[in-house]
Amino acid sequence: xxxxxxxxxxxxxxxxxxxxxxxxxxxxxxxxxxxxxxxxxxxxxxxxxxxxxxxxxxxxxxxxxxxxxxxxxxxxxxxxxxxxxxxxxxxxxxxxxxxxxxxxxxxxxxxxxxxxxxxxxxxxxxxxxxxxxxxxxxxxxxxxxxxxxxxxxxxxxxxxxxxxxxxxxxxxxxxxxxxxxxxxxxxxxxxxxxxxxxxxxxxxxxxxxxxxxxxxxxxxxxxxxxxxxxxxxxxxxxxxxxxxxxxxxxxxxxxxxxxxxxxxxxxxxxxxxxxxxxxx
Amino acid sequence: xxxxxxxxxxxxxxxxxxxxxxxxxxxxxxxxxxxxxxxxxxxxxxxxxxxxxxxxxxxxxxxxxxxxxxxxxxxxxxxxxxxxxxxxxxxxxxxxxxxxxxxxxxxxxxxxxxxxxxxxxxxxxxxxxxxxxxxxxxxxxxxxxxxxxxxxxxxxxxxxxxxxxxxxxxxxxxxxxxxxxxxxxxxxxxxxxxxxxxxxxxxxxxxxxxxxxxxxxxxxxxxxxxxxxxxxxxxxxxxxxxxxxxxxxxxxxxxxxxxxxxxxxxxxxxxxxxxxxxxxxxxxxxxxxxxxxxxxxxxxxxxxxxxxxxxxxxxxxxxxxxxxxxxxxxxxxxxxxxxxxxxxxxxxxxxxxxxxxxxxxxx
Numbered sequence: 001x002x003x004x005x006x007x008x009x010x011x012x013x014x015x016x017x018x019x020x021x022x023x024x025x026x027x028x029x030x031x032x033x034x035x036x037x038x039x040x041x042x043x044x045x046x047x048x049x050x051x052x053x054x055x056x057x058x059x060x061x062x063x064x065x066x067x068x069x070x071x072x073x074x075x076x077x078x079x080x081x082x083x084x085x086x087x088x089x090x091x092x093x094x095x096x097x098x099x100x101x102x103x104x105x106x107x108x109x110x111x112x113x114x115x116x117x118x119x120x121x122x123x124x125x126x127x128x129x130x131x132x133x134x135x136x137x138x139x140x141x142x143x144x145x146x147x148x149x150x151x152x153x154x155x156x157x158x159x160x161x162x163x164x165x166x167x168x169x170x171x172x173x174x175x176x177x178x179x180x181x182x183x184x185x186x187x188x189x190x191x192x193x194x195x196x197x198x199x200x201x202x203x204x205x206x207x208x209x210x211x212x213x214x215x216x217x218x219x220x221x222x223x224x225x226x227x228x229x230x231x232x233x234x235x236x237x238x239x240x241x242x243x244x245x246x247x248x249x250x251x252x253x254x255x256x257x258x259x260x261x262x263x264x265x266x267x268x269x270x271x272x273x274x275x276x277x278x279x280x
Numbered sequence: 281x282x283x284x285x286x287x288x289x290x291x292x293x294x295x296x297x298x299x300x301x302x303x304x305x306x307x308x309x310x311x312x313x314x315x316x317x318x319x320x321x322x323x324x325x326x327x328x329x330x331x332x333x334x335x336x337x338x339x340x341x342x343x344x345x346x347x348x349x350x351x352x353x354x355x356x357x358x359x360x361x362x363x364x365x366x367x368x369x370x371x372x373x374x375x376x377x378x379x380x381x382x383x384x385x386x387x388x389x390x391x392x393x394x395x396x397x398x399x400x401x402x403x404x405x406x407x408x409x410x411x412x413x414x415x416x417x418x419x420x421x422x423x424x425x426x427x428x429x430x431x432x433x434x435x436x437x438x439x440x441x442x443x444x445x446x447x448x449x450x451x452x453x454x455x456x457x458x459x460x461x462x463x464x465x466x467x468x469x470x471x472x473x474x475x476x477x478x479x480x481x482x483x484x485x486x487x488x489x490x491x492x493x494x495x496x497x498x499x500x501x502x503x504x505x506x507x508x509x510x511x512x513x514x515x516x517x518x519x520x521x522x523x524x525x526x527x528x529x530x531x532x533x534x535x536x537x538x539x540x541x542x543x544x545x546x547x548x549x550x551x552x553x554x555x556x557x558x559x560x561x562x563x564x565x566x567x568x569x570x571x572x573x574x575x576x577x578x579x580x581x582x583x584x585x586x587x588x589x590x591x592x593x594x595x596x597x598x599x600x601x602x603x604x605x606x607x608x609x610x611x612x613x614x615x616x617x618x619x620x621x622x623x624x625x626x627x628x629x630x631x632x633x634x635x636x637x638x639x640x641x642x643x
Contacts, residue, residue: 177369179356180334181383181430191382195373 028255031248038245045249055250062230065144065219066212069151073208076152077159078201082193084160085167096164103157111221114150115141118222142224150218158211159204166200167193206265210258230254285313285470286347286437288333293342295328295494302328303339304494310472310487315464317473319481320491321517327442329491330474334440335359346437362431363440367447368423370415376426377402377411383434401433404463421452428460432467441473445480457483478518482506490514497641511641515562522607524561524635528553535632541603545579548633560640565596565610567634570617570626577629583607588620595620599628 035045048055084095102110117123118140125137140146170193178188216231223229228236230250237247288310295303303325310316318326331337333344335356343352351359362383370379380401384394402408405425415423424444431439444460445453461484464471475481481488482502489499490513498510509515512523524545526538535548538559547561571577583601595611597620609628611617618624 171367171369173365173367173369174371176336176356177363177365178371178382180336180361180363180365182357182360182386182434183382184357184386187386192371 031251034244035248035252038248045245048246048249049253055246058228058230058233058250059253061144061227062213065147065151065227065229066209069148069155069212070205070209072148072152073155073159074163074201074205077156077163077204077208078197080156081160081163081167081197081200084164085170099157099160102153107154107217108221110153111150111218114146114153114222118146118149141222142226144223144227146222146224147219147227147229150222151212151215154215154218155208155211159208162203162207163197163200166203167197170196202265202268206261210261213254213258213261285311285468287312288438288470288472289345289348290329290333291343291345293329293332293344294340295325295332295337296340301494303332305342306491306494306496307342308489308496308499310470313468313470315461315471315473315484315486317475317481317485317488318491319475319478319488319517321476323493324491325494326474326476326491328494330440330442330472333438333472334361334363360434360436361438361440362434362436364424364427364431364442364444366443368415368427370423370426370430372415374414375411376407376413376415376418379415379426380430380433383430387434397433401429404432404467405429420448421456424448424456425459428463432469437470439469439471441471443475444473446475446477453480460484482518490517492517508636509562509638511639512560512562513641515636515638516642520565520608522563522565522604523638524563524604525640526559526561526603528555528557528559531555536637543581543601543603545581545635546632547635547637549637551637553637558640560638561635562638563607563630563635565608568607568609568628568630570609570611571629572617575629578632579635580627580629581607582625582627585620585622585624585626587622597626599626601628 036042038045049059080095080099084092084099087095115122119125120137120139122140124140125134128134129137140149174192174196175188178192183191214231215229216235219227219229220232220235223232231254234247234250234254237243237250290306290308293303293306293308294301306325306329308316318329320326328337332339335351335354335358339352343350345351346359371382374382377398380398381394384397389397398411399408402411405428407422407425407429410418410422410426415426418426424447427444441460445456448456457480464484473481473484485502487499488502488505490497490505492513498505498514505514506518509518509521515521515523524538524540526540526543526545528536529539529544530537531552531554534550535546536552536559537544537546538561539545545561553559569577571580581601581604583599586598586600586606588595588597590613591610592613594613595616597609597611599607599609601607607628618626
């Protein structure tokens with residue numbers, strides 16, 4: 001029997017539960033259903049995962065861009081977090097503000113800003129040409145390079161936050177103790193700091209990788225329609241080509257891929273770190 | 281581990297942070313194989329001095345000499361000093377054995393030699409069976425011993441201890457005090473300890489240096505400091521003390537007498553103050569006795585018990601006197617001459633040598 005107290009608590013979360021079911025779980029269930037029924041019932045859509053070259057190409061492109069973006073974001077984020085973690089408390093506040101500001105700027109604005117900077121007559125190409133380093137403008141945008149630049153820019157704050165949290169938990173006395181015991185800077189980093197910040201690094205990796213899998217606006221604008229990632233490809237199938245079955249199949253694959261990633265990483269690292277649950 | 285004590289000297293050491301002076305012109309000598317404790321309240325500069333010795337803090341002025349050689353500019357990793365940090369600072373991702381092996385790995389010692397030394401160090405602190413555990417699986421006392429083993433395994437010139445026992449409960453602290461002392465005897469190395477716990481300082485050290493507001497107030501053997509404190513601060517910080525203030529009324533060979541109100545108190549002293557000057561005497565609570573009817577002493581004061589408490593081994597009485605305020609006196613409880621009761625009139629007596637003239641360095 002449920003106690004009266006418990007009923008009260010369940011009633012409190014009921015509205016949120018209904019909302020989630022009606023607008024989140026139900027549509028996803030429907031997506032799953034459509035992927036098995038359109039245009040004809042069966043596994044026809046999923047068969048294309050193994051037979052259709054363009055389906056395979058979009059998956060491979062997406063994975064490649066995601067892995068590159070995640071790697072670069074983690075590298076840049078780690079250096080940044082390291083710098084912030086070792087800064088004075090007053091300096092830390094400014095650093096964190098500087099990291100967070102890009103998060104508050106619309107993704108659309110940021111993508112267009114990158115286009116402006118990276119296009120053939122953009123600031124980067126003009127500067128390189130005027131210094132004589134290159135004679136022809138470089139193709140910096142509307143390809144994978146442009147997408148990676150835009151996505152890394154978007155993802156670095158997400159990489160910094162979990163890593164910084166885990167670095168801040170490292171007792172500075174440990175680093176002093178290692179020094180006192182005779183260790184140089186490199187040894188202290190490799191043997192003490194890096195192993196202790198590894199949970200944060202893994203957490204940041206999961207977060208960034210999952211985020212990048214579903215990127216839509218940034219690749220759409222910086223890829224210029226030539227390099228397709230999964231999200232844009234799904235949009236294309238459903239909105240332009242009206243191939244609902246194929247689009248929902250890919251959407252399902254994406255959801256499954258995210259769940260599988262989470263399942264693998266939850267064995268390696270405490271998931272509370274990724275989603276910021278209370279305590280370590 | 282062979283006995284290989286080194287000597288350490290501080291010469292005019294000062295450390296300033298902006299306009300704040302953390303350490304002011306401290307000079308100290310630590311002899312070979314000596315156990316020195318820096319004792320003081322928080323903010324007295326004792327930890328700053330230890331951090332200067334360890335090399336983590338660069339002194340604003342002065343020099344640190346090891347066996348006569350200036351090591352002031354050396355970074356901590358090149359000083360070869362073992363250090364036990366407050367809270368131990370064990371590496372949480374390494375086992376006990378890996379923690380102890382860390383300073384040897386850093387020194388690129390061969391595997392066989394390293395393993396033998398780690399085993400010997402863990403034997404020394406009686407933790408041989410715990411090598412494969414992680415620090416968090418050990419009790420506070422065991423962690424403390426791992427920190428000791430890690431600090432001693434590379435046979436450092438000096439062992440520095442930063443409040444090594446402060447995180448432990450009282451009973452365990454007493455146990456580890458004995459162990460630490462025995463360890464010091466056994467390996468004969470030079471130890472420099474920092475603490476704010478006066479009992480720990482008295483029981484562990486060969487010599488204690490008392491600090492306050494960044495200044496070295498007095499140094500000496502524990503008994504010397506306790507029996508002959510030079511200032512009011514030292515008398516008050518080490519143990520408990522009563523203070524008797526009065527005007528110097530008479531000076532004679534080997535002592536003088538002060539008067540306050542109707543009471544006259546004689547004290548033994550080598551230094552003799554001028555007649556008519558103000559003097560302050562420190563008088564330990566256990567050095568007074570309750571006088572029976574007709575019994576006499578060199579100094580006597582009458583008063584009445586204002587309050588009292590039973591402490592197991594003894595009684596502590598607060599006796600209100602007309603000329604010296606409230607005096608604290610302790611008596612062994614098993615043969616106490618009276619049953620304490622509030623308001624009971626008593627007569628206190630003590631010898632001239634029991635009270636010690638001290639400098640009044642505290643307002």
